[in-house]
Amino acid sequence: MSKILVVDDEQTARDGLCFFLESITKDIHVAESKEQAEEKLKQHEFDLVITDLRLPKEEQGLNFTRVVTEKYPMIPVLVVTAFGSLESAVRAMKAGAEDFISKDFNQDEIILKVKRLLETRNLSLTNKQLTEQVKDLKKRVKNLLEPDEFIGESPIIKTILEDVKRIGEDNESTVLITGESGTGKELIARLIHANSPTRSTNKLMIIDICNITKSLLESQLFGHEKGAFTHAVRKHIGQLERANKGTVFLDEIGDFPYNLQNKLLRYLQEKTFTPIGSSDSIYSNVRIIAATNQNLEEMVQKKLFREDLYYRLNVIPIHLPPLRQRPEDIPLLIQYFQNKLENEKEKTLTFSESAIQKMSEYEWPGNVRQLRNFLERLYVVYPGFEVTAEDLHFEEISIKSEDNSQQMALYKLPLKDARDIVVKNFETNFLKHYLHLYNGNITKIAEKIGESRENLSRKIKRYQLKSEK
Ligand SMILES: Nc1ncnc2c1ncn2[C@@H]1O[C@H](COP(=O)(O)OP(=O)(O)OP(=O)(O)O)[C@@H](O)[C@H]1O
Ligand SMILES: [Mg+2]
Numbered sequence: 001m002s003k004i005l006v007v008d009d010e011q012t013a014r015d016g017l018c019f020f021l022e023s024i025t026k027d028i029h030v031a032e033s034k035e036q037a038e039e040k041l042k043q044h045e046f047d048l049v050i051t052d053l054r055l056p057k058e059e060q061g062l063n064f065t066r067v068v069t070e071k072y073p074m075i076p077v078l079v080v081t082a083f084g085s086l087e088s089a090v091r092a093m094k095a096g097a098e099d100f101i102s103k104d105f106n107q108d109e110i111i112l113k114v115k116r117l118l119e120t121r122n123l124s125l126t127n128k129q130l131t132e133q134v135k136d137l138k139k140r141v142k143n144l145l146e147p148d149e150f151i152g153e154s155p156i157i158k159t160i161l162e163d164v165k166r167i168g169e170d171n172e173s174t175v176l177i178t179g180e181s182g183t184g185k186e187l188i189a190r191l192i193h194a195n196s197p198t199r200s201t202n203k204l205m206i207i208d209i210c211n212i213t214k215s216l217l218e219s220q221l222f223g224h225e226k227g228a229f230t231h232a233v234r235k236h237i238g239q240l241e242r243a244n245k246g247t248v249f250l251d252e253i254g255d256f257p258y259n260l261q262n263k264l265l266r267y268l269q270e271k272t273f274t275p276i277g278s279s280d281s282i283y284s285n286v287r288i289i290a291a292t293n294q295n296l297e298e299m300v301q302k303k304l305f306r307e308d309l310y311y312r313l314n315v316i317p318i319h320l321p322p323l324r325q326r327p328e329d330i331p332l333l334i335q336y337f338q339n340k341l342e343n344e345k346e347k348t349l350t351f352s353e354s355a356i357q358k359m360s361e362y363e364w365p366g367n368v369r370q371l372r373n374f375l376e377r378l379y380v381v382y383p384g385f386e387v388t389a390e391d392l393h394f395e396e397i398s399i400k401s402e403d404n405s406q407q408m409a410l411y412k413l414p415l416k417d418a419r420d421i422v423v424k425n426f427e428t429n430f431l432k433h434y435l436h437l438y439n440g441n442i443t444k445i446a447e448k449i450g451e452s453r454e455n456l457s458r459k460i461k462r463y464q465l466k467s468e469k
Pocket of ligand 2: 185186251
């Protein structure tokens, strides 16, 4: 329902207007002075303001119109002018009014104008929303289209990147990428594919083995015929066939089921395979890149992984060292993620030398992924602009699982409720930080964070924060 504010110093005029407007909305608020009206504007979000020009002097009405259009540019103002005074109507429009109406209006006239103004207001709100959505989509598309770079200038990374280039060009041999979680194995696989002159124009299929069941994996990879098993209602073309002339990335190869390993081995040897339920073998020219953070040699010894398959996969090995063994790459990575996050979050954060130093000395057990997540979190929750060493608390990220379960709990709520909780938590921390910083001085905080004193006090009260220390 539309919310309208009626401003007039004469009660009869206010009552008359409210009476006329009742057929449009019941949500009408009144104010008898400029001051009272401004107070109401702070408390509610109006869709339209209708004000008398003489409050009681014309200057006050014009002044009020200017204030509304400057402070609340999305709220249209309809000015009621003195009988037949075109001059004052012109002055009102110059002050920013969307429209005017002469004081001797009848009900039809006012209703027509109000309806039109409300429609315009709705259109501009939708327009604003759409503009924001388009902006957001553009940003996301940009991120999607921009291939991720592999950042690092440490000697070991330089060698790996040179190898990746050569391996890409070689086009055929199977690659096995090893390294701890978050070291960039998938990124390297993408780079190898992108560096291949012929394969890069074809598909790169990524199969995350640990996330699918054994039977699904077999049919995903090799495909199946209609009726091959109970739920096979139609034929399915496997990834190996779909990615013909391209690349298949088998992530977490250590989890590849033992009794399917011979089928993969056969493919690697002959480039042919048989879909489930079929008697024909299919040829497909796919380069396989596999990755794991498990110790495959040890698995071979324990008979958990076939030795012949291991050697077939390990034609070209690439080992990505953990981040702690190449700390000189950390400042470069920070800068890289800073640029990305600045664009993504539309927020600027700088890091003091001491902060960069502290991050370079940290162990990063979750490697580059952990560093990226840590920085992203700072962009979301850090209230200031410059991060110093004292602001960095790595322990917070080690309680990741708890964090995750809170996050998952939020995912189960309706978006609006989840957003309210997140906003409330964020605002509480944000205000706590400033209350502490400025010793509870509301005026100073309000000025610093660009919020009115009233709003700030209301929030402090709502979140039951202490304003005095
Ligand atoms: N050297 C790097 N430069 C830029 N970004 C990187 C680098 N290494 C990793 N990343 C980024 O870190 C994140 C994790 O990388 P990726 O998924 O490739 O790791 P992974 O080794 O496959 O991890 P897991 O074993 O957990 O699957 C990704 O967002 C990736 O883009
Ligand atoms: Mg991975």
